[in-house]
Every structure is written in structure tokens, then in C-alpha cells.
Amino acid sequence: MILTKAQYDEIAQCLVSVPPTRQSLRKLKQRFPSQSQATLLSIFSQEYQKHIKRTHAKHHTSEAIESYYQRYLNGVGKNGAAPVLLELANEVDYAPSLMARIILERFLQEHEETPPSKSVINSMLRDPSQIPDGVLANQVYQCVVNDCCYGPLVDCIKHAIGHEHEVLLRDLLLEKNLSFLDEDQLRAKGYDKTPDFILQVPVAVEGHIIHWIESKASFGDECSHHAYLHDQFWSYWNRITFCIHYLCLLWNTLLGTPVWVTDR
């Protein structure tokens, strides 16, 4: 399915300063019934991430953290069962999971002798039961399950989508009788950076020679595409491609269409 730039822009337009919650996604689905939930979620996620990247810094000043923490303490002081943290995040236009992380970090600083390590915090976000304070545990849990753009669960969903499409792609390759080496085999051979698949025998698709295929299960907007190109594709080119007339096949799962990436 091909999404036009105009359609994308229309969807993105609806996402300006919308909190990343279940409710927002539901509204989006109602607004664009023809788009799949995965597509909408991907666009939502990407647009929201752009937004967070822009505003991330202002939420991490020590003043901001302090004020959030105080507001949290006041809120739970009044009613521990109310969704204090979630509402705070929505109010200041920040991702609930990330807000939970700020507060958790701040809380642990106050209650532990040593500053909390990143892995401890991550582990607590994954499993809020480990948080020593019951109220905070509930608050954090609520944030995490309600956040549809950030958090361990969302990460897992994204990872799962990526994996699933790799499998789909592998099946397609097998179905077409194309011989390939996958990432694990390449890694076993000692490659440092690998695309998902290297074709042992290059194929031509629509007049382009394809040496390798990378599956990207995310919406390929210009910005993220550029980032991928820089981080990954050149690395592959540096290692694998032997010919200047090469193209890679970017398997864009959400659009369902192959995207051609040229090297120039």
C-alpha cells in the first residue's frame, strides 16, 4: 500500500501536540479508518519521537525535574490512586514513560545512598514491582502501559514487528528460490555490520541490481530514511557492494512496497 506524501502530512497534522495515549490512537483510527493500526502507530510514533527530540532537553533541566517531582509528591499525597504521573506527563506534553523515568530517577536519588544505575532504572521500568515504593510502582506502571510511543512494551512491539518482517522477507526469498546469507550467518563469518540478507547471487529487480536487502519495519519518512542511510547503508556499501551500479532494496513493510535506495 502506498501512502502519498499528502496523506502522510494529513495524518502528521492530526498528531501535533497529542499525548501518546491509547485514546489518541483510537481517535486517530476513527479519523483514518482506511489506514491500518500499524501504519498509524508507526507514523504516530515517529512524529511523536520527532517532537520529543525537540523538547527533550527542557524536561531535563534540574529545575524542571524538581518541579515535576514536587508536583508528583503533592499529587500522590492527596490521592495515591489517582493517575497523577500520567496526567502530569500529558499536561507538560511529555511522554508518560519518560516522565516516569524522570520521577523514578529522582525518587531513587532521594532514597538510595548511591545514584541509581541505568540498568537498575530500566529494570524497574520493565517490572515496576521492583520499585520499593508501592504508590510509585503503580504510577509508573500506569504510565508505561498507557504510553503508546515509548517504554519497554512499545520497544518490544517494535522489535517484534521488525523480527516478524524479517521472517516474512526470508520466507519470500525462500519462496523465490533466492540463495542468501542472513545476519546470523554473516555474523558467524565475522562481519561487523550486516544487513538482514546478502544475496549470494545478485538479482535484478526493475532494472536494478540488488546485492543485499535490509528490512525496515518502520515508516520510511525522509528524515528517518536519511538517518538510516548514513548509519547503516553506507556501512554495508563499504563492506559488501562491489559495484557502483548498486541499489539496495529497502523493504518497507508498512507501505508494503519496496523502496529503492541509490548510493548517489
Place this chain on the structure above:
Amino acid sequence: MAAVLESLLREEVSVAAAVRWIARSAQSSEDDPGEAAALSPLRPLRKEFVPFLLNFLREQSSRVLPQGPPTPAKAPGSSAALPGRPGGPPRGSRGARSQLFPPTQLPSPAAEVPSARRGGRRRGPGPARERGGRGPAGLEEGAGGEGLPWAASRRPRGSGSPGSPSLARSDPPNLSNLEEFPPVGSVPLGPAGRTKPSRRINPTPVSEERSLSKPKTCFTSPPINCVPSSQPSVLDTSPWGHGLPPGCRSLQEEREMLRKERSKQLQQSPTPACPTPESGSPLPSRIGNLTAEPADPAGVSSHRRLELVALIYSSCLAENLVPNLFLELFFILQLLTARRMVAVKDSDLEPSPGALDSLESPLFQSVHDCVFFAVQVLEHQFQVLSCLDKGTLKLLAENERLLCFSPALQGRLQAAYESSVAKVSLAMPPSAQAVSFQPETDNRANFSSDRAFHTFKKQRDVFYEVLREWEDHHEQPGWDFEKGLGSRIRAMMGQLSAACSHSHFVRLFQKQLLQMCQSPGGAGGPVLGEAPDVLSMLGADKLGRLRRLQERLVAPQSSGGPCPPPTFPGCQGFFRDFILSASSFQFNQHLMDSLSLKIRELNGLALPQPEPSDEDGESDVDWQGERRQFAVVLLSLRLLAKFLGFVAFLPYRGPEPPPTRELQDSILALRSQVPPALDVLALLQQGLRARRAVLTVPWLVEFLSLADHIVPMLDYYRSVFTLLLHLHRSLVLSKEGEGEMCFLNKLLLLAVLGWLFQIPTVPEDLFFLEEGQLEAFEVDTVASEHGLDGMPVVDQHLLYTCCPYIGELRKLLASWVSGSSARSGGFVRKITPTTTTSLGAQPPRTTQGLQAQLAQAFFHNQPPSLRRTVEFVAERIGSNCVKHIKATLVADLVRQAESLLQEQLVMQGQEGGDPAQLLESLCSQLCPHGAQALTQGREFCQKKSPGAVRALLPEETPAAVLSSAEHIAVGLATEKACAWLSANITALIRREVKAAVSRLLRAQGPEPAARGERRGCSRACEHHAPLPSHLISEIKDVLSLAAGPRDPEEGVSPEHLEQLLGQLGQMLQCRQFLCPPAEQHLAKCSVELASLLGPPAQHQLDRGQARRLLHMLLSLWKDNFQVPVPLQLLLSPRNVGLLADTRPREWDLLLFLLRELVEKGLMGQTEIEACLGSLREAQWPGDFSEELATLFNLFLAEPHVPEPQLRACELVQPNRGTVLAQS
């Protein structure tokens, strides 16, 4: 000298005798006693003759308006002045070209200062600089007592014949230096040089300070001066203006001064015998009037005289007495294509009585004379000409002057053209190809640490990023390598801390270098005939046209005249600039090491040396292969050697030789201590002995061409040069026969050596070495009767690739045809031939034992292709054998290691032992099995080789030959495989086992293996189960609904939950799309879901529905999940706390769940007890604590139930529910 020439012209001495006299110091028995008598008094002058002759010809032709760039020359000047013309001003003023080889010894004081380029400069004011005693006072050593000064003139160019000193003083500095050797800090000019400015385009500065170097412009500024200096602007529009360095144009001012000086001189001179074209004669400018004067054989002034000079000149060429054969050919072609001659005063033209057989009158009095002379020489050089490329031959054959003067020669050339197959074509433009990742050398195991590995990973990316940027930008005006990329390169080099990383990077660098710049234009792309995809869509006809068009567009305009300085064209520039910008000592050292190694390797490569076979058809095909391989090796060597020279001499490179003798001596003393970067002397000697000069010398020349000024003075390199000179002299083209080098091989060597002798850093006196040494040139070639030298490995293509400057001949001729610059853009564009693909590794040949000798003898009598096939098969099968062993035996051992490790881990519990110790014990158990590798390897080679040999040899091969070939192939393959295996098998097993062990340990215990076994669904499965991502997303929604906040209309129906769990079950059974992290999250989410079912406030389920759902979950946990399910979360304070807020609290579901867990063996009794125990420690509301305690007691009360489900459901549950509810 002139006396010799005169006696020749008077035919007192035969040319043959004269040449013998020049070439050999000892008198030959063939010599006529009379001739010998005539020559013997002149003996001391003998070796002065050739420079004199060359100078003489240049001088005589000074008034010719030539085609193309001027002919440079480089030879010490003759020391003898013409008899009757003791260096007086009148004579000296004849034409600037005459100044190429000014005489050194001039009696008149006026001439003393500028006497000779070299001597004159030395004698100037300022510290003496006679290096090695070779100054004017250096006779004692240099000339071997012959009384001739080494003070031969440095170089023709820009020197004046003895004229007025005032002129010399105004000699302007020539700014048009070679790019590669910018004369930074050059010193102001001394008065030593004497320049005849009259027709010079670029007056060359002659400074005291530069006496040890050649004038830097030697190859780019014209010795034939055809444009009056008063018309400097002509240069800019002249067809060959491109060939001139830009600096020329800034010399206008100096020229102006020069002209003033000159006119002053003319006024002072009572009898200005010199022609003064710039002031008076109506000399046509090049742009204005390019029409050539017609040449007519009838107009030749003195046939006999010209014939004689042509004969002696040709003989010198034939004996290799001139430094650069192609330079002389260029000069001759210039004469052939001379447009017209500068008008000369009548007095000069009128032959005085007896002048015809003396040198009194000018040799070339008209264009007719020039053409006649040129044609005469060309007739003698037919052999060389016929070996030029087809294009040049065509131009020569079609030259109307040649036809007019010598129809016979024209006929021969025409025939040669028609039979020539030497088409030299142009390479495709270079394409950047990345060096592929080499798992053998680039993988983690080859790095000392993870960090080094990752650093290299990053460096590789930075390197290619830089390379791409260079490709995109380097042709843009204003882009600067250093500014654009310098800091990035240095930052990258800065990260290369470990020596090992340096070697990795250097390997990448060198490979990329070879890949990109194997041919001179930097073209490393596809060979012609392998057109890129786009082009292949065009038809053959269009393709050809497109190709030609592309050649026009892509080919460089000019290669910088017949003797260009060493440059780094195309992609080579990138690598040079990279080295310069990196300015890393470590990098350079590693690069030198690596280049030296590769050079030695390639130089020693056993190139196929088949006997010339009589099976013509086959040998032709074979020879193409040989040539191609030879060409690839040769070009690679040249490239590597050039960069080795560049890096090795980089620290010493300066624009100028040391200014004083003292300084120079101290530098020499210092430098002679430094061992050479590569023992080129030994390699050269070796190459000569093995008759492989055709391979060794071309790269050696590249190496030496980048040497600094001091290098040729060092004893070590002096010996190298001496050897090269001997070789040069010995390469007489006309000699043919057994044991002689092939003609084109010789031609290649002559071309590259001739070029080397013209390099600015090579002192010109080197060429005219002491004769005594020359006699000693005897190369012991017994070692190898059939070296490469005797094989036709060089073709025109390679010749022109290695020496693109030979193409200047063609350009010169083409520009004659095209006439005006407007029509064809001046010179026809240069041709840059391409090279072939990369090297195939050659099997090392072992010559041990009788068997090996027998095999050699066998091959000796067979066509060369047989040997190649057998060696190829052996090489491939041997290598396949190793791979096979790796995939079978070693892989088996690794599997054994894995299972052994599993056992040990199970035995020792999860902690295991020390990994290093584990590895040791595993290896000691497994490595002995490596011995099987040899047996298996032998079997493999035995089995595979014969079939391959049979498939590759012709069907008609006799059975006996075939079976021998098979045997040899088996033997060689086995030898190769077993040698590798016996040396490496243990290390290989160790490495693989180590990798497996660390993989296993990292994966923590037996779990991944178990997962691997159970992974995957049945074959019948069509994978229609919902995707894991979808399920996580759905469950997350349920969880978030439960956790709130939720809108009033939101809720979860029991049907939805049931459906969800059903889907989860399907998915867990299919597993096609499931990955471990997703499964782990699903497991956790399912537990969260279960804990939500307990407290009724969280859902709208009745008890029965809730229990059904719990059953579903229990069965999923028990049967479907393959990852550990974090069931203890059910009893985490947070989840249990959900109950605390509900009224009335319902404990029965939780209790049911706990019992079921125990029943199904999902959790142990004690584990649950521990969880419950820790639950009680948490802070709860008072009543909740009590209820919790009750639950705890209830759970403990019924430890083991025979029929869990019944009891749990019917007996316990209702009562407890009531109890709890009432409490």
C-alpha cells in the same frame, strides 16, 4: 668534437668506425688503421661526442617552427667548441636551441662565466659546490684522467652559448616548476647561466644554487624555440599551451627585461651575426599563420652532409648512446613536421667554399633540409616505428612529406600499419569500488580487543566517507583536500593506537589503492569489452560511437610532453594527499612495510613461463592470458613501487639539493647509514640474473622517480643507477636472436629508463658514466635460461600504459594533420589504456626432489595451458579441501565441544568453571582429532582433482598425459592442503572451539540449545496465527485499560479476553514469527493479566469466567511458553495490592491460582511460601494484613492434595470465599 664530426662529414672516417669508437673504449680489430689514426688523437673527447651531437642538432634546428611541445633534452654539454669558432659571440648567438648543450671549455674570458651550464654555475661566485669532486675541478675523479671536465653542461635548455655575460645575468627565474617539486626557497640567480633569449619561450634560470639539480622545468619548457619572445601571449593560445606550466604566463615581465637586455647587446655588438627574429623578421606567429611551408626533396641543400649526420645520429640511437630514445624520436618528428623556418640572414645561407663538408654552414638551411634529415633518420628507425601503435603508424604512413621524400619508407609504414594489431584504446573512467570485507583478516579474531575491532569498523567507514567525498569534490574548483578532509583524516588516524590496527588499516588502504589505480589514469574500472550495464543497452554500433565520444571527453588533454615529471594522476592523487594529510609516522611506516612486502611478493611471483609453443592457435590464446597477467602484475608493481618511493623518500624530499658541498657531504654521510626501504639493488641484480628485468626495471624506475636529490649520490643507489645504465646500453634493439630480450620488452625498458634519466632529481651526468664501468657489464643469466625477458610479455597496450608519453608522438603527428588548433582543439587527445582485472594467486612452485623435477620435465613438453590448468586445479582443490575440512571435521569437533561443555555445565551447575580452564580441557580433548584432517584432506584431493583436470583439459588429450596431469594435480593439491592443515589445524580447532564456547557461555547455559530444538512449528502449519507484535499490543491495551484511567465507555469483555488468550495459544504453537524478547514480554504480560483477574473490581467477569480464563493461562504457561514465565509476579506486592483496594476482597481466585500453580508444577510450594512470607513484610492496611495471614495459613494447611482440581474447586473455594468476604 666538432673535429670528429667534420672528419665524418669529410668521410675521412666511416660512420661505423665512429660509432665503434664512441661506444667502445677499446679499439676494435675491425677498425681500419687509417680511421683509427684519425680518431686516436681525439680519444679523450670520445664520450663528449654524443652530447655534442645532440646539442649540435638542437642548435641547428633552432630556427625551425615545430609542432607540439618542444623537445627537451638532457645531456652534459660538449666541452669542445667548434674549431674555428672558439666560442665567439657570433656563433653562440645562433638560436636558443643551440644552447642545449653548451660547450664547457671556452678559452675566452668572456665566455668563462657562462661556459657551461654545470661548470659555469659551479664556477660562479658563492661557495663551491663540486659534489664528489665532480665540479670543474672534478676531472681527477670523474673523467678518469681523460682531461675532460665533468662540468658538462647541465642541460640544454635555457643555456646560452657563449654570449654576453650581461645577458646571463638577466636570465629570469623560471617559475614554471614541476608541481611535485616546488622549488621553495630557491635562491636568486647567479650570473653564471648564459641564456640565449632570442627564441625562448621559457627562459630557464640558471642559478649557482641549483647547480646540483636540473632546472625544474626541464620537461615542460621548450628547447626548440620557435616563438619570438616578444610574443609571449601566443603561448596562451597555442595548441600546446596546456602542456606548459601556468608559471610561464607570469614570466612576461622577465621576458620584457630579457628583450631589453638583448637589444642592448645587439647595439653593442659590432657584427650581430645572430638572427633577430623578434626584432626584425616577419616571423609568423603560431596562431596567425599555421600553414606549413611545403617541403620539396629538390630543395635540399646538401644531401650527402645530411645523410651522414643522419647516419651517425641513427647509429647513436641504435647503440643506445642517447639517454632517451623516444625523446629523440619526438625531436625527429618535430623536424618532419616543421611548419617553417625562421628567416636567416643571407650571409648565413650562402655556403662558403668548402662549407658543405664542414660545419661552417648551418646544417638545416630550410624546411626541406629538416624534412630530409628526419626522413633519413626515420628510415633507420623503422623497426621502432613499426612497433608503435596503429594510430601513430597511420598518421606516419599518411604523412605527405614522408611520402614525398621516401616513398619506400611510406610503403613499409603503410604495410606495417595494415598488419598492425596494436590498437591502443582508452580506459573507462575509474569507478570507486570498495574493498570487500575480508572475513579471514577483518573479523574480530584478528584484533586485540573489542575496542580495536570497533575502532577499525569506524575507520573503514570514515575512510570510505572521505574517499566518496573526494570523488564528489576533487574536481570542483576551489576545493582543497587538506581543508576539506585533512582534519577528519587526522582524527581517524589518531584513533589507530594499536600497531595491529595500523596494519589493518594499511591493508585496507593498499587494497583500495590497487583496486582503484592500476592504470595510469587511475582507471581501475572494467576492461574494455566489459561495458557497464547502462551501455550494454545500446547496440554495438552505437556503443562504439559512444565509446569513442567518451574517449574524447575523458582522455586527458596532454600528459605533459614527451618527458613528463612523475605525477599522481586520477585516483592516485587521493592516496597521495591522504598520506600527506594523515602525516602519521606510524601509518607511513606500516605502509612502507606493507608495500615492500607486496612488491617482493609480486616481483617474485612465478609468472607462467611456458615455452613458445608451435601450436599456434592455442599458444595465441595462451599468450593473451600470459600477457594480461603479466600486465596486471607489472602495473600493480609500478603503482606500489611509486607509492613506496613516495613514502620512503617523503621525509627527505625538498625542492632543492643542499646548497653547499659541506652540507651535502654531511647529509650524504648521514643518509648512507640509513638502510634502504627496500633492497632494490639486490632485487635488480636478482631480476637481471633471472632475466626478469622486464618485470623488475619498470617498477624500480617508478620507485626511483620519486627519490630526492641526494639519493642518486648515495653509493647504494649509485650502484643501482650504474646497473640500470649498463642495462640501458645493452638493450640494443637491432640485436636479435637466441637469448636476446624481446623487442617490445626492450622498447619498454628503453622508454622507462629514458624517462628516468630525465627526471629532475637524477643528475644528468649519470648517463654519461665512466666508460670503464660500462665495460664491466656482464650479467650472469645462466640461472634461468628462459626468463621473462625472452618472452613476448609486453604488447603495445602495456607499453603505452606504462609510458603514456610515447603517445605524444601520435599527438604531434595528429596536430600536423589537423593543422590549425581551431579545428580539432590542437593535439589529438591522449590515449589512456586500461589494464585488466585483479591478480589470481599463483600456486607456489616447489622444485624439490626428483618427482618435482619429473613434473617440471613433463610440463616442459606440454602446452603451457596444461601446466596452468594443473596448477590451477591444484590450487583450487587444495583450498577447497581446507574449506571442506573446516566444514566437516572441525564443525563436528565444535559440536562435540558444545555438548561436552553442556555436560560440564550441567555437572557443575550454572556457575561452571573458569572459562579459560574449560576451553583448555576441551581443546586438549579435541585437538588430537585434528590429525584426521590430513587423512581426510588427502582423500578429498584424491577424489576431487582428477575430475576437475579432466573437465578442464581438451577432450583429445592423450590418456597418458591426462593421467600424469591428474597425478600431478592430486600431488600438488595434497601438498598444498596438507601443508596448510598440518601447520594450522590445531590453531583452527582451538579458534573455532573458543568461539563456540564463548558463544555458549554468553548465552548462559543450556537454554538456547533447548530453544533451538523446540523452535519452529509443524510442517503443516501455515503460519496464520496472529503476529506476536499484534498480541503484545492488544494485551498492552487491556493492561492499560485495567490500569486506567479509562473513559466510561471503555471496558474489556470476557469474550475479548478469551479470544485474546486463544490467539496467544495459537501463536505460541506456531512460533514462526516469535523471537525470544517478544515471548518474554508476552509471558510477563500474561502474568499481569492473570493478576488482574483476581480482584473483581478490575473487570466485569463472573467467577466462572475468570476461572476459565485462569485455566487457559495456566495451560499456556505450562505447555506453550518456552521462556521462563515470571509467575512470582503474581505475588508481588504491587499485584496483590490491587486486591487491597477492593471491597469485598475476593481471595478465592488467588488461592485457586496458587494451588493450580503447585499442581501443575509451575511453581514450588516453598517458592510460593517464600513469596507469601515476603508479602507479609510489606506495609498494608491492618485488615488486609490479617486477611493475608489467613490466606497464608490456608495455603499452608493443604499442602499435598491427591486430586487437586476437585479439591481446590469444590472444597476450599466456597468456604474460603465466604470466610474472607465476611471477615
